[in-house]
Amino acid sequence: MFKNTRLNGCLDEIELGFVEREATPKLLMKLGIQLHLTGLSLSNTVSILEIFGVERARSTVHNWVHKADLQPESNWSPDHVAVDETVIQLNDEQYWLYAAVDPETNELLHTTLEPTTNKVIAHEFFAELREKHDVDGAVFLIDGSHSLKHACRRHSLDFRYEKHGNRNSVERVFREIKRRTTSFSNCFSNAEADTADDWLRSFAFAWNQLI
Structure with a gap:
């Protein structure tokens, strides 16, 4: 399992500028995006969100990931x-x-x-x-x-x-x-x-x- 501080840092990096009208709390949206991208299936991600009282379709979580438009950082100088x-x-x-x-x-x-x-x-x-x-x-x-x-x-x-x-x-x-x-x-x-x-x-x- 990843340390909580590491996971929190990842959540902070996820921008939700695409959100206009969304009933899901942003923190849970970020959590859903992160859980899916780090290996959890969409079905299991949806199940985790249900623990927090949020019921969403698998396609909804997928759309969050797509709209977040996440990119690896730039300007690295590897050897x-x-x-x-x-x-x-x-x-x-x-x-x-x-x-x-x-x-x-x-x-x-x-x-x-x-x-x-x-x-x-x-x-x-x-x-x-x-x-x-x-x-x-x-x-x-x-x-x-x-x-x-x-x-x-x-x-x-x-x-x-x-x-x-x-x-x-x-x-x-x-x-x-x-x-x-x-x-x-x-x-x-x-x-x-x-x-x-x-x-x-x-x-x-x-x-x-x-x-």
Whole structure:
């Protein structure tokens, strides 16, 4: 279990600027968002809220998460960055998840969900990553992907092939992302890819708060 002080800090980071007319107390809305993003199913999250006398549908909690528009913090300066591209299943379709992780802290720096993989998309991912963080002096750990290597060269970034070492702990992060995305897909069988992309960024925010 996470310490109460850590959880309270996470709740403080969740902004509810989208709320105009909502009967649920904001603290419980924040709690529902945080519980779901840290691993609790929507059904179990709803059950927790019922303990406090609040009855809400699973879709309502999902909408809270989506509208909160949570994002990982920007302007980090990691020494190393592990980057991966992997296939995930969303409904009956396959998408490519691009993710960048600081291997020293296991914090997620950036994620994006794409319908395919190629050199252009890899280039755009690195461009977005460089806009968000100071990574030009970092060493990128690449897992043999030709498109990622090409993007590193195009952006004049230092990189090396590494399948183990610093990537061992990072692979746990990637596995957890895939597991949680599968859970998301099971709960929302008709969700659009853009919605899943937003949800992944919200998950990255919560992951970084609690690791």
